[in-house]
Amino acid sequence: MRTRSAFIINSAKWLLLFTVLVVAPLFLAMVGHREESRGFWVEFGVGLGFIGLAMMGLQFVLTARYSKIGAPFGMDELLNFHGQAGYVAWLFIMGHFIVLFLADSEFLKFLDPAVNLPRALALSGVIVATCCLIAFTYWREKIGLVYEWWRASHGLLALFIVFIGTVHIMQVSFYVSEIWQQALWVIMSLVAIGMLVHNRVLRPLQMRKKPYKVVSVKEEVKETWSIELEPDGHAGLEFKAGQFVWITLGETPFKLQQHPFTISSSPEVKDKIRFTIKELGDFTTQVGAIEIGSRAFIEGPYGNFTMDETSATHNVFIVGGIGITPTMSILQTLRERGDQRESTVIYGTPSKQLTPFYEELKALSAELRLNVVHVFEEADDDWDGETGFITPEIIRRNLPDDISNCEYFVCGPPPMMDVAEGTLREWGVPVHMVHSERFNIV
Ligand SMILES: Cc1cc2nc3c(=O)[nH]c(=O)nc-3n(C[C@H](O)[C@H](O)[C@H](O)COP(=O)(O)OP(=O)(O)OC[C@H]3O[C@@H](n4cnc5c(N)ncnc54)[C@H](O)[C@@H]3O)c2cc1C
Numbered sequence: 001m002r003t004r005s006a007f008i009i010n011s012a013k014w015l016l017l018f019t020v021l022v023v024a025p026l027f028l029a030m031v032g033h034r035e036e037s038r039g040f041w042v043e044f045g046v047g048l049g050f051i052g053l054a055m056m057g058l059q060f061v062l063t064a065r066y067s068k069i070g071a072p073f074g075m076d077e078l079l080n081f082h083g084q085a086g087y088v089a090w091l092f093i094m095g096h097f098i099v100l101f102l103a104d105s106e107f108l109k110f111l112d113p114a115v116n117l118p119r120a121l122a123l124s125g126v127i128v129a130t131c132c133l134i135a136f137t138y139w140r141e142k143i144g145l146v147y148e149w150w151r152a153s154h155g156l157l158a159l160f161i162v163f164i165g166t167v168h169i170m171q172v173s174f175y176v177s178e179i180w181q182q183a184l185w186v187i188m189s190l191v192a193i194g195m196l197v198h199n200r201v202l203r204p205l206q207m208r209k210k211p212y213k214v215v216s217v218k219e220e221v222k223e224t225w226s227i228e229l230e231p232d233g234h235a236g237l238e239f240k241a242g243q244f245v246w247i248t249l250g251e252t253p254f255k256l257q258q259h260p261f262t263i264s265s266s267p268e269v270k271d272k273i274r275f276t277i278k279e280l281g282d283f284t285t286q287v288g289a290i291e292i293g294s295r296a297f298i299e300g301p302y303g304n305f306t307m308d309e310t311s312a313t314h315n316v317f318i319v320g321g322i323g324i325t326p327t328m329s330i331l332q333t334l335r336e337r338g339d340q341r342e343s344t345v346i347y348g349t350p351s352k353q354l355t356p357f358y359e360e361l362k363a364l365s366a367e368l369r370l371n372v373v374h375v376f377e378e379a380d381d382d383w384d385g386e387t388g389f390i391t392p393e394i395i396r397r398n399l400p401d402d403i404s405n406c407e408y409f410v411c412g413p414p415p416m417m418d419v420a421e422g423t424l425r426e427w428g429v430p431v432h433m434v435h436s437e438r439f440n441i442v
Pocket residue numbers: 076147244257258259260261262263276277278279280281282283284285322325326437438439440441442
């Protein structure tokens with residue numbers, strides 16, 4: 001069961017582990033170190049490099065998609081943390097070079113091709129690669145870099161930095177003169193590389209053994225499609241209502257195109273799984289044209305936008321647009337299980353015509369203790385319900401007076417999520433009672 005103390009302890013445990021792993025190289029470097037100090041700024045600059053490289057190595061762990069890693073935060077938060085940590089790692093790595101060059105100009109020789117060509121190329125390469133990593137991420141959309149190429153280049157650049165960084169530490173060897181210290185850095189690099197290989201090679205190999213077949217493609221509303229997949233020769237996927245997977249369409253799982261989508265059907269229905277997809281970019285605009293019978297591969301499930309561990313007697317879903325998909329899975333599961341806990345869905349969409357699952361929600365309302373509150377940005381003249389965007393007033397108006405036993409699920413466009421999360425924070429709702437899923441992770 002999710003409790004406040006369990007959530008805080010779990011979160012603190014993970015943050016502590018991350019911090020320990022980041023600073024561990026500094027302490028390990030001190031063990032058995034007998035050389036004279038080279039002055040504060042040089043040692044400080046070296047320390048920045050150790051921390052920067054350790055953070056880069058840990059980035060591979062954060063993105064390795066092991067559902068147990070960072071479980072209390074959820075995969076989207078974990079990947080967003082990875083994004084923020086990347087900027088910090090960049091600062092440490094660049095700080096390493098800048099502080100050392102300023103502390104002692106002799107260090108500039110490390111970049112001088114006349115002194116040592118391979119070393120100069122490798123270290124200049126690290127500076128360029130680190131800056132590209134950040135620039136491509138920050139300005140990806142502005143420079144028109146396709147997501148898949150960005151992701152591939154991201155992994156390769158990071159791998160290059162970790163590899164050269166480790167070789168550099170060994171070559172300088174000032175703080176890693178002991179064989180066991182060198183072994184630790186090599187192991188760290190191998191773990192990072194191993195995770196990438198596991199992610200991009202071994203996982204697809206496993207996925208290849210469990211293919212799926214597209215059995216239906218249906219337009220829910222304009223530019224929003226539901227596709228159903230059937231397991232082809234295996235038992236299918238065990239998942240919790242509200243979770244998401246990465247989907248690859250086509251004959252092979254070894255593809256750059258792999259996209260996360262939430263399952264919009266119930267885990268109680270084993271023979272088919274449904275996804276509901278809104279057209280957005282190059283991949284999603286092709287979904288309506290998928291041929292029946294074509295192949296798909298699934299990696300997952302991931303995410304903790306689920307209600308299996310909730311103790312609340314009333315679940316409140318504040319969702320917008322395509323952010324309804326996990327809620328649909330949860331509501332159908334309540335129905336399949338005959339679970340009569342109360343639910344309120346506050347659902348913002350552009351209009352009734354552009355509301356996916358309008359009829360399905362109506363049918364679910366008749367079978368569950370469910371109140372669906374539609375909030376249309378633009379409503380027909382005869383509509384007497386909520387209109388405009390979801391606001392704190394709309395949320396308050398549609399909740400029971402006593403909100404102490406409600407658990408909240410928030411999913412939708414970022415501005416809507418900011419309003420909903422901010423409102424709940426202002427009301428003092430404890431963070432462990434709010435589940436959020438952002439569809440725009442990088
Ligand atoms: C946890 C999660 C669950 C999601 N569930 C749904 C859902 O149920 N229904 C739905 O319609 N959409 C969902 N999305 C969003 C969906 O993944 C993107 O809309 C889709 O990947 C866009 O791909 P594109 O090539 O059409 O668009 P693009 O123009 O290539 O990308 C648009 C944006 O989508 C994101 N994106 C693109 N490719 C990927 C990728 N491989 N991995 C992660 N993010 C990517 C990037 O932020 C990008 O800027 C979900 C996203 C996440 C993170």
